[in-house]
Amino acid sequence: MSLAGRLEGEEAKASSPSSRLGKTVTLGPGLAYLAVMLGAPLALIVGYSFLTRGSFGGVVMEPTLDAWGKLANPIFFDVVAGSIKIASIATVLALAIGYPAAWVIAGLPAKWKTVALVAVVLPFWSNFLIRTYAWIVLLNNEGLINRVLRGWGLIDEPLGMLYTEGAIVVGLVYIYLPLMILPLYSSIERLDPALREAAFDLGASPRRTFRRVLLPLTLPGIMAGSIFVFVPSLGNFVVPELLGGGQEIMIGNLVRDQFFKARDLPFGSVLALCVIALMLVLLFIQATVLRRTRETHG
């Protein structure tokens, strides 16, 4: 069918009564479900964040900015800042491991690419508690790594690796690495090999080629992968608890405790909204960067 015909067809369809019925039947139930189950709860916590905390865990209908004010409290501010730091380190590490790996996959013969990608994604689809737990097994003082190092005589005392910030970072990188590699792969895959050769032919060093040509072109993948790692890392409370020793280290732990321990719904709502706000900022940066890249590189 020609393009014109197709457009006319769509026009005709879009305005016919049967298509309006089709639209309602197909989109209606799902959108209604999302409105009630995602929209309403979100609106609710926005509202809660401006209300007064009730004495028994609920809220009192008195508008206040108290909950937002708590963010300025150094104890909570440090947790938020600390979470951003840990999530950033995890993102950078995942990028450092993921970028070269994605590069190699993109260069594999076609028949191996799918296999290599499935092998990357598979761990992601298994229970993340169990994947976190595996690191307790590896990192604890009687764990595999310490035993091996001691067996080789490299250390006398076990290294206290578990229950450190480093352990949290390793756990987060481990869990979310596949989410970094996939978008990186797809943007590297799309690169025209001729571009790389052209840059070399014109006398650019590999480093310069990478920085001036390849890096900007794979920026969409870098941005997407970084968001996929950063956002869930930020809100994760299981990894800090299991590998970080159960202290209140990250926003996720705080959010959970506002419900189950402190019974402070307004402040919990504020923290949850902070996670959303950070995500939106990243999505906005991503959109801006993508638009710029498109403008410069056509």
Next chain:
Amino acid sequence: MAELWRRTPLWMAYAFLYIPIVVLFGMSFNASGLPTVWGGFTTSWYGELFSNDDILGGARTTLLVAVGSTIVATILGTLLAVGLERYNRSRVVDAAVMAPAIFPDIVMAFSLLAFYTLIGFTLGRVSVMASHVIFNLAFVASIVRTRLHNFDRSVEEAALDLGASELRTFWRITLPIISPGIVAGALLAFTLSIDEFVIAFFTNGPAHPTLPVVIYSMVRFGVTPEVNALAVVLIGLSFTVIFVAQRLGGVKELFT
């Protein structure tokens, strides 16, 4: 040789991803229950799984929740995919449907629990199921949509031209063509639901914890040999389901 050398980064990534899983696998057959002392081969940890009431109860709850949320999400998600691909031109609607897929689980969990508490919705298997539908339908919609996007619509037009009604055309032509996508979406939804922890932890109430919630309470207290066996069973299950879904097509497109 140079070829192999250049692939080192990928092998290192695989080592990082798979060594912990291999260690769990080895430990699950280790009679000593310790990671570094080989006490002989045993399958007794697997036996203990099946006599642990918490684990069995959790498995039952998880299965119920996963089957229920998969059925609802597959129906709603498939309809959404058709609607988005055929009738929708609004980017806002597009974004709204995909939002739950990238939405931070902790925020969804917290706001849902606040919402359920407010409207007095009893926490239990139904509330977890209803919550899992939210993100599951986004994944189903996305996979089915890819399938819809890639098929030749002239087949549909032919059916319409030959006098079949729109509904009949959908039922007899469109649905069979996109069915592998629907099955792949359903399998993915099922796996996501089985493994989901954060939202279940918030919304499942005290009576019927899902399996991940049971696992959480076990692993908080350190290394236990039964968890190793359970890990192997669950990882094996997820791998099988995802492998089948991948063969049917579409799973990798989700993130790329």
